[in-house]
Amino acid sequence: DVKVTQSSRYLVKRTGEKVFLECVQDMDHENMFWYRQDPGLGLRLIYFSYDVKMKEKGDIPEGYSVSREKKERFSLILESASTNQTSMYLCASSLGSYRVYQETQYFGPGTRLLVL
């Protein structure tokens, strides 16, 4: 059973703070993803990583950076938090890409971030 965990369920930060959100998966998945979820907008991809130290920008990377130093861990960093980054952040992982039946994404429980 795939387990994707996120470091916090709820987080309150102040404008300008540096924020770290961490995601860990225990199934040796190659791909990891960070999304933000806002009402009426669905899930929007911030960044994804298809290997250690590799990353690709998604649709909304501005204001965010990521780090993947180990295969099981993918961190999302808000360099200087702003109020418009208040959102639900979801991490996901998948076995791989370019291979049939390995694209299935498994999501973490989410981190609800409030920036004051």
Place this chain on the structure above:
Amino acid sequence: GENVEQHPSTLSVQEGDSAVIKCTYSDSASNYFPWYKQELGKRPQLIIDIRSNVGEKKDQRIAVTLNKTAKHFSLHITETQPEDSAVYFCAASTHGQNFVFGPGTRLSVLP
């Protein structure tokens, strides 16, 4: 880049009736189309997916159809039950990498 539209945004059906949610995509390179169900306060869970080499896939009460020419795919739920009430998201991806999601459909199944 890819753009995914989803309709309707809300859908109410009577228990036992069918529900249909439709999505369109723009990038002909997309070849993987999953559907996710998200219950209130919970994470999205994959319920069914389809790849571009298949036109239809069924799993018990849930089916998905794909029309590559028209670039649209649909989720069909038959014999709806109250526990089907949730938000449903479609998505499109190329080779399981850059996923683009639709805005979601809130389905309410009325007893």
